[in-house]
Amino acid sequence: MAQEAYVEHIPVHQSSIWKKGQPLLGRLDIEVTERCNNNCIHCNINRPLSDENARRRELTASELKEILVAAVTLGCLDVRYTGGEPLVREDFEEIYLFTRRLGMRVYLFSNATLIDDHWADLLARVPPLEPIEITLYGMTRQSYEGVSRAPGTYEAAWAGVRRLQERNVPFIVKGTILPPNKHEREDFIEWAKSLPWMDDKPSFTTYYDLRARRDSDRRNRLIKRLRLTPAQGMKALGEDKESYKEEMREFCAKFIGPQGDKLYTCGAGIRSGTVDAKGYFQPCLATRNPEHIYNLRDGSLRDALTHFFPEMREIRAANPEYLRRCAVCFLKGLCEQCPAKSYMEHGTPDTPVEYLCDIAHHQARRLGLLEEGEKSWEVTDWQARMQRLADNSGAALPKLNRDQGEILNPCGLP
Numbered sequence: 001m002a003q004e005a006y007v008e009h010i011p012v013h014q015s016s017i018w019k020k021g022q023p024l025l026g027r028l029d030i031e032v033t034e035r036c037n038n039n040c041i042h043c044n045i046n047r048p049l050s051d052e053n054a055r056r057r058e059l060t061a062s063e064l065k066e067i068l069v070a071a072v073t074l075g076c077l078d079v080r081y082t083g084g085e086p087l088v089r090e091d092f093e094e095i096y097l098f099t100r101r102l103g104m105r106v107y108l109f110s111n112a113t114l115i116d117d118h119w120a121d122l123l124a125r126v127p128p129l130e131p132i133e134i135t136l137y138g139m140t141r142q143s144y145e146g147v148s149r150a151p152g153t154y155e156a157a158w159a160g161v162r163r164l165q166e167r168n169v170p171f172i173v174k175g176t177i178l179p180p181n182k183h184e185r186e187d188f189i190e191w192a193k194s195l196p197w198m199d200d201k202p203s204f205t206t207y208y209d210l211r212a213r214r215d216s217d218r219r220n221r222l223i224k225r226l227r228l229t230p231a232q233g234m235k236a237l238g239e240d241k242e243s244y245k246e247e248m249r250e251f252c253a254k255f256i257g258p259q260g261d262k263l264y265t266c267g268a269g270i271r272s273g274t275v276d277a278k279g280y281f282q283p284c285l286a287t288r289n290p291e292h293i294y295n296l297r298d299g300s301l302r303d304a305l306t307h308f309f310p311e312m313r314e315i316r317a318a319n320p321e322y323l324r325r326c327a328v329c330f331l332k333g334l335c336e337q338c339p340a341k342s343y344m345e346h347g348t349p350d351t352p353v354e355y356l357c358d359i360a361h362h363q364a365r366r367l368g369l370l371e372e373g374e375k376s377w378e379v380t381d382w383q384a385r386m387q388r389l390a391d392n393s394g395a396a397l398p399k400l401n402r403d404q405g406e407i408l409n410p411c412g413l414p
Contacts, residue, residue, distance in 0.1 A: 022271065023075020024305055029274040029285055030067070032092065033058055033084040038111055038148040040137065042178060042226050044209045044344070046084055058277045061091045063297075065098050067275055070301045072102050078130075080107035082285070084277070087114035097126060105129040112136070113153050115160030124167040131197045132171040134161065138181040139188060146180025170197040175204045177236045178226060185236065206233040207336075207359060210344045212288045227355065230362035248334075248367055249389050255333035256386060261316045261323055263339045263349055265332070269309035273301075283309055286340035289349055315339075317350035325352055330382035331369070335360035 034054050036046040047054045059067075068079065079099055086092050087110060099106055106128035115123075123132070136157060138144030144154035164171050173195065175181075175188050185204065192202045208227055210220045228236060237244075259265040269283030276282060281294040281304045292312055294304040317323055326337055336356045339349035346353070364370040369385050379385070 023077075024271065025071055025074040025076040025273070025301060026271040027078040027080065028067075028071045028076050028272070029080045029082060030064065031082050031084070031274060031276045031285070032064070032086050032095065033089055034277050035088050036083060036085040036111075037088055037113060038085065038137075038150050038153055040148055042147070042176065042205075042208045042223055044212050044223065049088055054277070058089075059275070059279050061094050061098075063279065064095055067296065067301065068099055068102060068104070072104065074301060074305070076104070078105045078107065080109065082109040085111055085114065087119065093119075093122065096122075096128075100126050100128070108132045110134055110160075111148075111153070111157055112160030112164075113156035115163055117163060120160075120163035120167050120169065123164070123169045127169065130170075132164070132169065133174060134171050135174045135176070136161070136188070137176060137178075139184045139191070143181040143184055147176065147178050165195075171195070172197055173202050175202050177204050177206050177228070177233075182236060204237060206237055207355070209286065209341065212286060212340075212344055214288075214344065214347060230359045233359070234362065234366070248363065252333055252367065252369070252386070252389055256330060257332060257382075258328050258330050259326070259332045261327045262313075263315050263317055264313040266338065268338075268340075269305075269313055271305075273304065273309070281308075283312065284340060286338075286344070289339065289343040292339065292349070315349070319348065319350040319352075322350040322352055325357075325375075325377045326350075329360075329377045330379065330386070331360045331364050331376045334363045 031045075034045055034047045035049050035051055036043070037049045038046065039048070040046065071079070081092075081096075086108065089095070096106065096108075107130045108128055110132060112134045134157075136144070137147035138154065141154040144157065145151060148154075161171075161173075173188075173192055175185070177185060181188075189201050192198050206228055208223050210223055264283070266284075268287065272284075274282045274285045274287075275296065276288075276293075279295065279297045281296050281301065282288070283292065287293065292315075294308045296304070299308075317327060329335070336359075337353055341353050341356060342349050342351050345351070345355075361370060361376060364376060365372060367389065369382075369389065370376060370379070376382075
């Protein structure tokens with residue numbers, strides 16, 4: 001019997017899924033599970049591998065396939081699988097192969113510990129079309145398992161990496177800066193240079209988010225103890241070097257300015273979104289506020305993208321402290337303050353997060369945008385300061401949409 005084709009080739013201009021040259025859904029993130037075989041000290045989402053309650057609440061393979069087909073009909077070509085650890089699901093191979101048969105590119109986030117010979121062979125035979133993104137937590141057993149808190153994961157992770165290398169499966173690596181591994185940063189960077197798929201230095205997570213679902217005060221206290229000060233974070237990342245400052249000058253010249261009272265001024269929910277393990281569609285990976293997520297088991301991707309998310313993006317801040325500070329602060333491009341981070345920290349979408357504010361102020365002082373002791377929301381000549389920064393970097397200042405309080409911000413854009 002002849003095998004039917006998985007996809008039909010149609011010229012873009014003849015397809016009904018594209019509107020004004022863009023699909024309704026450009027990229028989809030899917031958190032296939034919250035469970036993980038690691039128990040990392042800093043993680044803001046993971047649940048134990050043995051958590052049967054979490055497993056029972058996960059979307060089934062059939063439900064995920066329905067979502068994937070719906071995504072393709074909306075023009076989606078890219079899906080990113082994350083978790084937890086996606087490979088802990090026994091049916092993830094079925095899900096992965098179905099995704100590739102739909103013609104979609106797969107971005108796979110993994111810790112590599114479960115990449116055995118079977119998975120390595122499969123990824124070589126049916127490539128994801130994008131490099132796998134692997135987070136490694138240490139160059140030695142002591143440092144790695146000091147972060148993962150799971151015996152045997154050091155050997156398993158590096159064995160998984162070697163299997164991919166042996167089969168020439170493209171992957172890139174990322175790291176973290178935490179007490180057990182902070183002394184290994186330069187060694188990690190040097191090793192990463194040996195990977196042919198690394199176009200730049202590996203990225204490092206430094207400023208850690210609290211538990212996204214606000215489900216563990218004990219874990220939150222641990223995460224807070226792990227957080228570096230703004231100065232320590234910049235030093236750890238090498239951000240005190242002149243090359244970094246020059247890059248940031250160019251960035252700020254493009255992505256900075258007051259955002260007004262609208263809470264969502266990024267790209268979250270615009271042609272993209274995240275399906276969590278329980279079937280809720282979120283505007284971005286970080287958003288867990290029950291009031292800002294959409295239940296796909298009772299609706300559809302199309303309805304969320306055309307009705308729910310646009311309405312959500314019109315939500316405005318009501319917190320007087322937010323309106324006094326964040327709404328008029330010109331450091332938005334440097335600050336990660338957003339409804340998702342506010343919910344993690346305070347359980348509300350519009351309460352300023354002091355830790356993020358401190359980081360933004362520290363960076364602004366390093367760039368010469370603020371004097372010591374100044375608060376950004378009190379600055380009245382910020383446009384002149386930005387012009388000086390732009391003159392120094394050679395970048396042009398953006399045109400800000402003052403009527404809508406919108407600014408350009410790359411966070412959440414597909």
